[in-house]
Amino acid sequence: MKRMKKHLSMLLILVVALAAFGCGKKEEAVKEGALYTPGTYTAEEKGHNGNVKVTVTVTEDKIENIEVDLMDETEGIAGPAAEKIVDLVLKNQGLGVDTVSGATVSSTAILAAITAALKEAGADVEALKNIKAEEEVLEVSDKEADIVIIGAGGAGMAAAVEAASLGKSVIIVEKMPIVGGNTNRATGGINAAETSIQEQEGIEDTIETYYDDTFKGGKEENDPELLKVMVENSAEAVDWLNELGAGLTRVSLSGGATNPRIHTPEDGSAVGPVVVKVLENKLKELGVEILMETTAKxxxxxxxxxxxxxxxxxNGNSFKIHAKAVIIASGGFGANSDMVEGFRADLVGFSTTNHAGATGDGIELGQEAGAALDDIEFIQIHPTTDPESGYMFTEGLRGDGAILLNSQGMRFTDELLTRDVVSANILKQEGGIAYLVTNEEMKEENAALAGYIKKGYATECATLADVAKAIGAEEAAVVESMAKYKDAVAAGTDAEFGREHLTQDLSEGPYYILKVTPGIHHTMGGLKIDTTTHVISAEGSAIKGLYAAGEVTGGVHGANRIGGNAVTDIIVFGRIAGKTAAEELGN
Incomplete structure (x- = not known):
């Protein structure tokens, strides 16, 4: 008995010792006089598209290193934000760092993860938050260049590549801390007709059909000459991007198109980040200077x-950039609710898919220089955005076979009508809400859909009964709607709504349901330009030395933009602006 008690006592001592050792290892107190318990700590926080992960290494008195794994975040948006935050935290050895405009959700997650890791290291987090990052005082002096470009979005970067390639010195000013603008958020692709890729796929399409589709989609309000330039240069735009490494080799169908002509990355992923990356890489190769967080006044x-x-x-310091030509490529005004409502009182309270910098600054600058406006009242809402965040779901999903159900479980529209019509039809439904129905087969073929599912936007449903439950409808209504659609695909005729392109019959689950509502997406109006991108004055003449391209201009799209034409617009006219400005300067 004594021997047993002795063994139990020794075992108890061992257990207590091990427990103490384990606790001490996990929650070891910071040594007196030290700021941290030395080691490497990791933490994850939810970002825009999923989690971000940070690994922080500390010594007793210093944050030594921070590594950020962006995981599913958009590299072109979250990457620069991560670099800036890490640099400031390491430089100032504190957490008094602001989020990065244009990447607020991602940068908030990065900061939260760094904070959690440092807390695990025993840091006094509140004290670190009180250490405010010192603003870098930038030297201010006037600059000179052949051409200055306002805006580092797709149009501005395309213009810079062309001008610099022609031997001109170029400076880009960008008010945001990241390049790309709304191009970063382009989820679909780039429309083009008579491309080599269409030919390889056996797709018959013509420039004339592309023109007719876009003119019809724009309610015949498009400037015919601008539209002609865009469609005739579209195939070359795709080739140019692919020569830069974009890899836009997949062709799909989008709303308002007679034939498949929207060109995307091979896996169907978002086109915007790819375009931004290849243009940014080319600008670095050409040595073009980009002044970030610099606002044209x-x-x-x-x-x-x-x-x-x-x-x-x-820092709020002003200086001048003297140049022989100015290209305005600052984007539209979809994120400026006052400006939107000023032109369209019926759009009060709508969310937006636009980035924070899309506030119409370039339009105002152009007007101050005497520019006329064109189609300024035409503002587009995109039919399929997330009701809570405004995140946009590409209409390529509908082109690939997805359908829309309302909360009663019924189809209510041809899903491939133009954006304005589909949006209007959704807004007629209860609560202005609809549900985009996709399935596993579509997920396997479309990387964008797989991404939405991974990011948590979609509800997975094993059966149609689960679909009905997810959208709050009667099971019988959903089953009937899906059966009708399956029969329409089999017959090749959608007698109910007249949808012409019937691909997936959606007969097999599991299903993935995306809740959607329309949101402000594109402003078709802006500065008036001619076919070589000269800005036109209120008197009707070209303003010497002033050019514009992209969403800051009007006339190209008319009253409604066809999906896939925004990227075509910025690349075609961005390139023309860079070439025209450079060539008119001469040698």
């Missing part, structure tokens, strides 16, 4: 011509 005029811009940097 006015266009310098000399002898009736644009002669540069006056800008303000992140």
């Amino acid at each position: 006015s266009i310098i005029e000399e002898n009736g011509a644009a002669a540069g811009v006056e800008v303000e940097n992140v």
Whole structure:
């Protein structure tokens, strides 16, 4: 008995010792006088598209290293934000760092993960938050270039690539801390007709059909000459991007198109980040200077011509960039609710798919320089955005076979009508809400859909009964709607709504349901330009030395933009702006 008690006592001591050792290892107190328990710590926080993971290494008195794994975040948006935050935390050895505009959700997650890791290291987190990051005081001095470009989105970067390739010195000013603008958010693809890729796929399409589709989609309000330039240069735009490494080799169908012509990455992933990446890489190769967090405040005029811009940097200091030509490529105004509502009172309270910098600054700058406006009242809402976040789901899903059900479980529209019509039809449904129905077969073929599912936007449903439950409808209604659609695909005729392109019959689960509502997406109006991107004055003449391209302009799309045409627009006219400005400067 004594021997047993002795063994039990020894076992108890061992257990207590092991427990103490384990607790001490996990929650070891910071040594007196030290800031951290030395080691490497990891933490994860939810970002925009999923989790972000950070690994923080500390010594007793220093944050030594921070590594950020962005996982599912958009590299072009979250990457620069991560670099900036890590740099400031390491430089200032504190957490008093602001989120990065344009990447707020991602940067909030990165900061939260760093904070959690440091807390695990025993840090006094509140004290670290009180260590405010010191703003870098940038030297201010006037600059000179052949061409200055306002905006580092797709149009501005395309213009810069062309101008620099023609031997001109180029400076881009970008008010946001990241490049790309709305192009980062382009989820579909780039429309083009008579491409080599269509030919390889056996797709018959013509420039004339592309023109007719776009003119019809724009309610015949498009400027015919601008539209002609866009469609005739579309195939070359795709080739140009692919020469830069974009890999846009998959062709699909989008709303308003007679034939498949929207070109995307091979896996069906979002086109925007790819375009931004290849353009940014080319600009680095060409040595083009991009001044980030630098806002154009006015266009310098000399002898009736644009002669540069006056800008303000992140510290609020002003300086001038003298140039022989100015290209405005600052995007639209979809994120400026006051401006939107000023032109369209019926759009009060709508969410937006646009990035925070899409506030119409370039339109105002152009007007101050005497520019006329074109189609300014035409503002597009995209039919399929997330009701809570405004995140946009590509209409390529509908082109690939998805259908829309309302909360009663019934189809209510041809899903491949133009964006304005599909949006209007959704807004007629209860609560202005609809449900995009996809399935496993579509997921396997479309990387964008797989991404939405991974990011948590979709509800997975094993059966149609589960679909009905997910959308709050009667099971019988959902079963009947899906059966009718399956029969329509089999017959090749959608007698109910007239949908012409019937691909997936959606007969097999599991199903993935995306809740959607329309949101402000594109502003078709802006500065008036001619076919070589000269900005036109209110008197009807070209303003010397001033050019514009992309969403900051009007006339190309008319009253409604066809999906896939935004990227075509920015690349075609961005390239023309860069070439025209460079060639008109001469040698």
